[in-house]
Amino acid sequence: MTLGATGTDRTTLREIRPRYEGSNICTWIGFKHVNYLVEEAVLDHLRQLGAPAGKLYERHGLGVDITDIDTKILTALHIDDIATATVREAPDRGDGRRLTVEMTVERDGETVKAVVSKVAVQLRLDPRGHPVAEPPAELAAHVVDRLGAGGTPIPLAPGTDPLDHLTAGANAFGWAWRMPYFYCHFTERVQMSGYLRQMEEIVDLFLADRGVSIKTLLDEQDWIPVVPHSRITILDEARMEETLYTVITVENVFKRLTYTARLDAYVLRDGVLVPTATGRITHxxxxxxxxxxxxxxxFDDRLINALNGKEGKSEGRGTTP
Structure with missing residues (x-):
């Protein structure tokens, strides 16, 4: 349900429900699908302000891309919740149109803040040659010929395995996978939701590699991982059917409460590893x-040791499923 724009500050409201797919353990909604709700709220915000994604692409050749998403989950969402999403314009930082998204839910008769997210949106001009109209003047500042904030390429010596190079000497785990079409949009580019899937998948593979898989701790201790904070920033474009080399590196284990890991994604082009995304996730x-x-x-000793790489660690790499 759309509640509409309010006042003169270009704020929009929308009631929104989680999708059933995100209810993986009991009725709680996982972090990936919380970010999907953020994305949906952003797209509806643009729609309410007269710039729907479909119209922008079909008339102006502009693909709406979320290029940075920084989300804190304050209260768990459940499958039957109706959240109210408030989207506001934020100060320009030179990396796309900036928005903030807040979601609230009802708990025992009170309105509780559940999610706070900061988002950047860029409008990627599609170069495929079909005639298009000029973009609306108010959107022109956010139109780009290529996505991303830029990263530092890494030259790779001939014959060197990318994952071996990226994980050497680090408390890290790497995974290589060919990007399928259903991780992409606007015909060829990996979209933000594709990187969210990568983040979810590599965490799952990393924990299994360390001997503390999701199912192991669920079966033996009734424990589940929870994510209070995640962030992904697109640095460059990854294309359909390229191999994405994704690495997760444990950066910090805070006491026995949480751990934070960095995610880095690359594609290999002409002997150079080009960074396409970076991010962090806290569990x-x-x-x-x-x-x-x-x-x-x-955390118990088994989990602490696994996260620190003291036991249960294999060669630190995964392959295409």
Missing amino acids: GWAVIENRRDWSLVD
């Missing part, structure tokens, strides 16, 4: 108390 663990509730727990 804690919680014990399932009943079908609706959970509570955070301290």
Whole structure:
């Protein structure tokens, strides 16, 4: 349900529900699908202000791309929740149109803030040659010929395996996978939701590699991972059917409460690893108390050692499933 724009500050409101796919353990919604809700709220914001994604592409050849998404989850969302998303314009930082998204839900008769997210949007001009109209003047500042904030390329010596190079000497795990068409949009580019899938997948593979897989801790201790914070920034464009080399590196284990890992994604072009995205994700663990509730727990020694690479670590790489 769209509640409409308010006042003169270009703020929009929308009621929004999580999708069933994101309810993976009990009825809680995972971080990836929380970010999908943020994306949906942003697209609706543009739609309410007269710039729907379909119209921008079909008339002006502009693809709406979220190029930075920084999301904090303050309260868990459940499958039957109706969240109210408030989207506001934010100060320009030179990396695209900046927006803030806040979501609230009702809990025991009170309105509770559930999600806060900061988002950057760029309008990528499609070069495929079909005639298009000039972009609206108010959007022209956000039109780009190529996505991303830029990164530092890494030359690779002939015969060197990219994952071996990227994970050497680090508390890291790498994974190589050919980018399928369903991770892309506007015909050829990997979109933000594709990187969110990559982040979710590589965390799952990393934990399994360290001997503390999601199912292992769920079966043995009734523990599940929870994500209070995630961020992904697109640095360059990755294209359909390119191999994406994704690396997760543990940066910090905070006491026995959370750990933060960095995600870096690259494509190999002409012997050079080109960074296409970077991000971070923070995890804690919680014990399932009943079908609706959970509570955070301290990491045990097995989990601490696995995260620090002291046991259960293999060669530190994954391959295409």
